[in-house]
Amino acid sequence: MSVAQPQTPSSKPAADNRELTIVSHSTLFYWWPVWAAGFLLGILSYFSGWRMAAVPEGTVAVQATTVVTPNEDLKDREALVLPPKDKKHSQGWLGENPTKLRAYPSKQFGVFFATVLLLVLVITNVPLRGMWSWMVIILVVALSIIFALAEWWGPILTTFGLLDIRINTGGYFYISFILFALWLFTVLLFDKQIYMVFTPGQFKVCTEVGGGEQAFPTIGMTLEKQRSDLFRHWILGLGSGDLIVKTTGAQAHHFEMANVLFIGRKMQQIEDMVRKIPD
Numbered sequence: 324m325s326v327a328q329p330q331t332p333s334s335k336p337a338a339d340n341r342e343l344t345i346v347s348h349s350t351l352f353y354w355w356p357v358w359a360a361g362f363l364l365g366i367l368s369y370f371s372g373w374r375m376a377a378v379p380e381g382t383v384a385v386q387a388t389t390v391v392t393p394n395e396d397l398k399d400r401e402a403l404v405l406p407p408k409d410k411k412h413s414q415g416w417l418g419e420n421p422t423k424l425r426a427y428p429s430k431q432f433g434v435f436f437a438t439v440l441l442l443v444l445v446i447t448n449v450p451l452r453g454m455w456s457w458m459v460i461i462l463v464v465a466l467s468i469i470f471a472l473a474e475w476w477g478p479i480l481t482t483f484g485l486l487d488i489r490i491n492t493g494g495y496f497y498i499s500f501i502l503f504a505l506w507l508f509t510v511l512l513f514d515k516q517i518y519m520v521f522t523p524g525q526f527k528v529c530t531e532v533g534g535g536e537q538a539f540p541t542i543g544m545t546l547e548k549q550r551s552d553l554f555r556h557w558i559l560g561l562g563s564g565d566l567i568v569k570t571t572g573a574q575a576h577h578f579e580m581a582n583v584l585f586i587g588r589k590m591q592q593i594e595d596m597v598r599k600i601p602d
Contacts, residue, residue: 345519348582353559361499375426381406425492433488543571
């Protein structure tokens, strides 16, 4: 008859399976305001109840007139009177259902969308770090005060008021859908090919799409967070930043992971993790 022996606990601690992945995003991530604004303006234009029509040169707007139709005479109406037919338009100027394009009646929608597009284009391609960001803000404020004192804002706003940009619903949706599809593909698939994976004791890094991984110990590793671009990191990136990792030893390495989301929280998680080095 055998007697069961009590099991002694193992002296070797359980392995720490914690893992943190850092993804470096491309600058296309910061283009979300463009497709978001396009979708919003497209929806508002669709439900505005207004239509857009293209008319030839020489069209005259007539008010309080009577329009004769095959069924009835429409009195006290506003109408657009097109010029006479020509050789190229022997069947008439208008095609079938010329007012099928939905559009918002005000020009502000188009001007706003174009402004958002240009601002995002400049911010994502002209990085302004540190003092440069504040210098731009100070410059804009100073110029605003100077223009006000010189009474230049009146002519400037009058000239700007002449700007007329109109985009129909299809235009907003086309730009937004294409950009949103590219944004999703890049953020969810393409950007994940450039990454760092941190575990207690070591980290692995892949710095190019299709490249192999390299593993390094976390002993002697230094971390640096750069979040000095006010417009790109704080306004468009909602608190993103660049992570710089440096290793020590005979062959020191320098890795920079650009446009890391929630950089502050992830830096804290990495610092907490590297303190726990497995035996």
